Amino acid sequence: PAMYSSLHAADSDSDDSLLSDVSASPTRRCSPAPRPAPPKHRPTPDPTSKPKRKPKPKPKPVPSSTSAPASASASASASASAPPIRAAALSDPHGLAARIAPGSALTASASTVSFSSFRRLVQSRNLSFEPAAAFSNPGPAPELEPEPESEPAEIPSAEPSPPPAATHPPPQLRPKRVHPNSVSEAPAAAAEQPKRPRGDPGNFVRLNINGYGRKKSFKSQARRPTKYRSWKRQQPGGGKPRAGADEEGDFVAEALLEREKNSAAGDDGVLKVVEVAREDPSEQNLEGLLRKVFGYDSFREGQLEAIQNVVAGESTVLVLPTGAGKSLCYQLPAMILPGLTLVVSPLLSLMVDQLRKLPAFLPGGLLASSQTSDEFHGTLRLLRAGEIKVLFVSPERFLNEEFLQIFGDTLPISLVVIDEAHCISEWSHNFRPSYLRLRASLLRRKLNIQCILAMTATATTQTLQEIVNALEIPSGNLIQTSQIRENLKLSISMSDNRLKDLMLLLKSPPFVNMRSIIVYCKFQTETDYVCKHLCDNNINAKSYHSGLLMKKRSRVQELFCSNKIRVVVATVAFGMGLDKSDVEGVIHYRLPESLEEYIQETGRAGRDGRLSHCHLLFDSTTFYKIRSLSHSDGIDEYAMSKFLNQIFSSGNTMGCICSFPKESTSRKFDIKEEVLLTVLTQLEIGEEQYLHLLPQFSVTCTLYFHKFSGELSYELKDPAYCYMILKRPDDLNALSANLTKWLSEVENSKIRKLDAMFALAYYAVKGCKKTDGCSGSEHTPCIQKRIIDYFSKKEGTPDDDYCTPLRKSSTFLQSDIKVFLQSNSFAKFTPRAVARIMHGISSPAFPAATWAKNHFWGRYMEVDFPVVIEAAKAELVKFVGKGE
């Protein structure tokens, strides 16, 4: 997760070592899951088996705050009229936004036979829809180029063109320059970054179009991915993946290849069953289709009802536990419905997994940002030819007008599936601002969508209400089964030495007999050292977190799925979309941040219906740490007001297209980039629409003329948020007060979720009388009861006052703050900044890299954050009053 990325330690494992460490193990299928069987224990495995890229220095950019590309204005104008929408947003508490790997567009190629079979099917069903004809002469059909996903790491380059021979940019190059977020030109393949001797300008003549290029200092290199393009090196077809996106490209391409291998030829038998189910989607006919295509005998609870709703064109919310088979509820209708099924998914890895899992007969595709031109246009071609039935996209796509224009009238969408729909709600554990755009009104207006299927495994009543409101789903169309899996044995123990206790756990029953275990840690560095410790103790383990290369991650997942790794030690990044049915145990090495997260993560065990075990190692230090980190998104009204003043500064008049570089603005206001985006999103979709957000782009471009080779390359830097002003607020102060209040409510909601999780664990280890079936450290009955209460709590019910051990005062706090201020009088603090340092929270202006060395860093984690802010406020007033 982005929040913790600074803690990521480099991974030294190579794939070779990974292979040499694997042990042979009996075969168990990863997917699909076998029939649910009554809980029983599994056979005993052999528990004794074991198991860089360096960023180049980049010139320090100086931000430009107002430059805007010409292409942006064009794309902006079309969608300036989204209606005001209630509701709101917040930054991504689990770093989901950062975990979305900027993916690569890809085409899942099913065999030609099966494509044409589908075309036949589509045409036979809907005579007005002739994909091939519709696109045979599309006229000036919108050409596409994807916008970056949540990470702005990949930037498409210009169309291939001959290398300029001279050291000056040829005039004709200008129009060829492609805006990184523009979708109107084909992205081209990237070239490798030109080698440049350190400290020697060599044969480069460097021209910075923003005039900032003379700076030679290098800063935050890791955060500023550099993309070099070289027209000379591009392949004519643009077939080479973009630099930096290669590993994701490979990852996606592998999925593609695998799909291609597995794709079945069109089967007239299948076509016939589809036809029958289409004519009459009765239970019997749908079951026939289920048997024929998926090989299952019957539907699981909730599936049939959801499928029938969707096939009848009725928008539906589907809440089924993890592993219950939600994907089938759109896969099967996608075969029957005449148009495209668009699946919105929050993670690239999830999309790739889902694409892999599509039945061979169902052709799918994926559009994301790190892509080769060939892949992207290949997908478009297939879409236009009606040869893709299921298209996976990220929510960020919906920012892009030109993406929305692909569909228009000529490419009808029958169904939009919102996977992980709880991300829509700011009260959910995984809120993502980009999901806010997925409003029914927008989907209807822009894409003429009539039917939406929202799917989630975990949603409280409040979250469900928000999903239903945002997507305008009739409340009667909610299909929900218990969010609890009955085959999981849940246990919790207090731990003073988690590493020791983890070892004990893994070496004693029932875990010692398991051959597939996930250990969840909080931080990337933690996963690495826990994993190392396990390996040192002859446990075959690998670590997994978002700091690892995508290729490495997918390798670990693959080896785990084939039972060649016994234990995966992972952050929250592992598991979404993981369909390994025989995970026997999940151990929480840290407290989950919410009950939702606990359910999701424990839900990765026992998907085959067999008895599985989940244990939580509970310690209050981790709780304090996580609770402190929950305060990292908060903003003071003063900072909010300054930020709004910049957004609506006097030069920024109505219709004006503006931008600000993310990183420097984030530092300037001491507000995290994700929170800046959240505020912008709120200004776009709140009660009043003040601005229209445009795709993100880089505001600095440096051209490199390679004197001797005649090569020209460029580097795009300073990713910026871009927006068009639609309306100036009448009262900026009131607006900033409202936004600040709202952000603090969202922060409080996150904290209440953590406190609820703490209360559950604390009750189990300290309060449970062990009368209702709980015994030893096993607390399945009392945990299940608390979970049910939590998820069924009605809106408006007062929150439980979850009792936490946080202190409300501290004897030395005030005097320590005084000493801190005196010894750091060179810095300009706000009370929040001081409180963050006292709590050990890194922020853009006071990063851990600098401040963690301070004596007071994290010293007051156990004192409630607002108490520390108040103390800091009082001391700062005295400090400033004395003129210090």
Ligand SMILES: Nc1ncnc2c1ncn2[C@@H]1O[C@H](COP(=O)(O)OP(=O)(O)OP(=O)(O)O)[C@@H](O)[C@H]1O
């Ligand atoms: N009716 C069925 N009978 C047997 N197996 C099924 C049925 N429906 C789905 N499955 C299988 O159940 C497994 C889990 O399905 P799926 O991945 O769709 O679950 P999910 O609800 O999306 O889980 P998660 O929320 O964890 O992603 C898959 O292997 C799938 O093939």
